[in-house]
Amino acid sequence: MDPHARLSGHRVLSLSGFEALINSLVEEGRRVLGPVATDGVITYSDVTSVADLPKGLRDQQAPGSYTLESSDTSLFGFASTAASWKPFLMPEPTLLIRASRTTDKTITIEQPEPEAPPTVFLGVRSCDLAAMGVLDDAVGDSAGRHNGVFDPTYSARRREAFVIAVACAKPSATCFCGSMSTGPTPTAGYDLVVHEICKAERHEFVIAAGSTEGDGVLDGIDSRAATTDDLSAIDAIHHEAAASMTRGIDPADPSLAASVPEATLWNDIAKQCLSCGNCTMVCPTCFCSTTFDTTDLTGTTSERWRSWDSCFTNDFTAIHGGAVRHTTASRYRQWLLHKVDRWHEQFGSSGCVGCGRCITWCPPGIDITDEVKKLAAVAREEG
DSSP states (O other), X not given: OOHHHHHHTEEEEEHHHHHHHHHHXXXXXXXXXXXXXXXXXXXXXXXXXXXXXXXXXXXXXXXXXXXXEEOOSOSSOSOSOSSOSHHHHSOSSEEEEEEEXXXXXXXXXXXXXXXXXXXXXXXXXXXXXXXXXXXXXXXXXXXXXXXXXXXXXXXXXXXXXXXXXXXXXXXXTTOOGGGGTOOSSOOSSOSXXXXXXXXXXXEXXXXXXXXXXXHHHHHTSOOEEOOHHHHHHHHHHHHHHXXXXXXXXXXXXXXXXXXXXXXXXXXXXXXXXXXXXXXXXXXXXOOOEEEXXXXXXXXXXXXEEEEEOOTTSGGGGEETTEESSXXXXXXXXXXXXXXXXXXXXXHSSOSOXXXXXXXXXXXXOOOHHHHHHHHHHHHHHHO
């Protein structure tokens, strides 16, 4: 790429300029959601100014462990948040249909319009950005898949989302987006992308637009043109972040793991697994759900709701003859192999984006990268 062409697309904002960016989005009537520190973790909530962001905090993540500690004065000095953006795109619970009966016994059935207010997703890491792309293909309407069958709530909220991605400078010990080709720097799918430079002598934000709407928002903010030194600085941050990741999944290993469904290793994993479903709840691409019906006390109105579910629950595969997957080993095997292998057959990509949340939030600290590696080794020994 012509370096001058790259320069023309990047602007540099000061800390006050970044504040002005947030203010402008709030003043437009958008709900700005971004990272905030609460209850000992960094998660997403409403943001109205820079003061709401987790300034000077860094996460320390390990298998089954998450803590926060003081760091420099950066706003985005942490890695993946405790939760992804999934709760805002696939809210739980969601009303699907409502049936009402009048006094003359007329029955009307209503499918409520999805609530999709203009929303800004501020601070989207590249792994979560990739996860949105995965969900777009799995449940969204943007690709025209599934013969016109899609999730209307997800699709409506996704269309209304203005995405401000942030490059990751300090991946956690459980991150492995590099091996999944999903990070640590966002490359597409955003309206704006931010690279934070936080050093003793400077605190600035190198920003580029990824959409026409992003261009329009950036045009209204006081900024300066990026220099080659600015781009060199963000390139150095990217390479350092990529080199710091020690976990990963080899591209050849998932299919090998899938080739040994009867390996005794599955039972060894099951002895640790609690079937708690933590991994599926924090995973940014898991979208399993169930439905339940309610009726009011008068018997005139019934509603069908959708709520999140997990393939780790025994009832998830319950049919008239009992549960299809009645052992922890079978449920873990279904989750892992669907995520890293069979997802390719269904949607043309991996269902894992390397965010590492399933490792961090697993109570016994089961490591998906380690298990895939060990299963692949079993397959090679048997082959």
